[in-house]
Each structure stands twice: as structure tokens, then as C-alpha cells.
Amino acid sequence: MDKKAATGLVxxxxxxxxxxxxxxxxxxxxxxxxxxxxxxxxVADAAGHAAVDAYLASAQGNFRGMSFTFGTVLAHHDAVHFTWRVGPPGRPPVASGSDVAWVAPDGRIGRLYGFFDGF
Known part of the structure; x- marks a missing residue:
């Protein structure tokens, strides 16, 4: 996966x-x-669209009024690595981390592991 496609997916x-x-x-x-x-x-292990969506809804409840942003995107072969942060707009983040995703042949994520830097 090239960097442009990886960045679009992220x-x-x-x-x-x-x-x-x-x-x-x-x-x-x-x-x-x-x-x-x-x-x-x-803290989560979700498989399939419904489970991923349910986890997102739950997480959004914990981060009400905050937004996620991403930083550096790295990609090679079928893997994408990127950093992320979440916090109130214009203020320091309350959490950050990085994710590694393995991309399926159709360009969607088949598997993703998230890592927390801290809360």
C-alpha cells in the first residue's frame, strides 16, 4: 500500500x-x-462491523466533546502504522497512541491493533 492510499484510509x-x-x-x-x-x-477485542461500531459508540461516550486526530502515517506492503491523539479541540490531548493495521486486498482493514501511550 502506498503512502497516499494509506493516508486516505487513516x-x-x-x-x-x-x-x-x-x-x-x-x-x-x-x-x-x-x-x-x-x-x-x-481494553477491547471487537470482530465484525457491529462489534466495532458498538465499541466506537462506547468510546465516544467516554470522550464526549473531544475529537481524534492523527499524526505520522507509515506504510509498506499490507501494513499501515499511524499515531493518534484525542482531546478537546485546541487543548492538550487526554490520550494518545498508535495503531497498526493490516489491509486486505480490497483496501479495507482486515485487522487492527491499537496501542495506548497513556491516559
Whole structure:
């Protein structure tokens, strides 16, 4: 995967985290993850669109009024690595981390592992 395609995928992924409208968020989940795609971080292990969406909804409740942004995107072969932050707009982040995603042949995420720098 080239850097431009990887950055586009990460942009959609972050938009998915920031989308609070349930219908629009579910559509983004389907655009970003394969139907059997998995999302795993230290506190979650979600498989499939419905489970990923449920985790996003829960996380959004914990980060109400905050937004996710991303930093450096690195990519080679079928892997994408990027950094992220979440916090109130214009203020220091309350959490940050990095994710590693393995991209399926159709360009969507088949598997993603998230790592937290700290809360």
C-alpha cells in the first residue's frame, strides 16, 4: 500500500471515530473494515462491523466533546502504522497512541491493533 492510499484510509478511520451520527458512523465502519475485520486494543477485542461500531459508540461516550486526530502515517506492503491523539479541540490531548493495521486486498482493514501511550 502506498503512502497516499494509506493516508486516505487513516483519514476515513479517524472520521469514523469522530462521527457521532450512528447511521453515518456505521457506514464509515463498513467503508474502513472488511465484514470480518477485527479491532483490538488493551481494553477491547471487537470482530465484525457491529462489534466495532458498538465499541466506537462506547468510546465516544467516554470522550464526549473531544475529537481524534492523527499524526505520522507509515506504510509498506499490507501494513499501515499511524499515531493518534484525542482531546478537546485546541487543548492538550487526554490520550494518545498508535495503531497498526493490516489491509486486505480490497483496501479495507482486515485487522487492527491499537496501542495506548497513556491516559
Amino acid at each position: 483519514e476515513k478511520y479517524i472520521a469514523m471515530w469522530n462521527e457521532t451520527d450512528q447511521g453515518l458512523r456505521r457506514a464509515l465502519v463498513a467503508e474502513v473494515f472488511t465484514p470480518e475485520g477485527t479491532y483490538t486494543d488493551p
